[in-house]
Amino acid sequence: MTAPIAPPVRAGDRERRQTADQLGSALAQGYLEMAEYETRLQAAFAAHTTAELRQLVADLPLAQLRRNDPRRRGARRAAARKAVRMHLAGYLAMVVIVLTVWLAVGLTAGAWYFWPIWPILGAGIGVVGHALPTRFAFACPPRQGSINPARIA
Template sequence: MTTSAWPAPTTQRAGDRDREATATLLGQALAQGYLDMAEYEARLPTAFSAQTTADLRRLTADLPLAQLRRNDPRRRAALRAAARRSVRLHLAGYLAMVVIVLTVWLAVGLTAGSWYFWPIWPILGAGIGVLGHAVPIRYACR
């Protein structure tokens, strides 16, 4: 049996992602009034120079982390903007589909003389999908 040259770690080392997450939490605490500017400025350099995750946890031990993550106004605004953007993208795809099926219908009508308005079915079906996406987003973002 061989023994390792490295001792078993007693604490976990902190990485850049851990340091950045802690800095983000400290910024949210500042924005929501849990920290004043002097406290924030004192904790931030400590967060970026921390070597272990225990050091990072000590910096945020006195903060209500669940409240910071859930009630951050910037987070809510970003979620609303992403939801609205998703509806706009869905609508753009829908309108592109409408233009394509109407163009195909017109081309078939002009060349074959078949004027049955079949595009109504994909237009209605996809339109229901767009409405099913847009209406809940509209009411959720109020």
């Protein structure tokens, strides 16, 4: 006796987006060429059933399509460190400008109240608030099953 054939299940927007995400990961990791990716992506958004969507990713090693591969994590770490360096460079430029203005006013008007302390401290708190979370978010690799603080933001 043969098993009854299940009717095809219609695909929704959520399933199409998931398939598109899987195809995008496959492209990013070199499993697909751009032309093939575009063809499959168009077919994914034109698919009517979940079986059609499964066929689009059937030949891809989905278990290996990792969202947190080491190269991507390293690129995010480098970008975060570069952002902190840029923030620090802007802060130091502001400190030099403020101190120059204070010195010019002090020499010309004789007003020696050290008012630059307030913008220096205020902006310094911002730099520290940017640098510390960045440093600790990438200090050690996350353990399996734990929450990665870099993914929360």
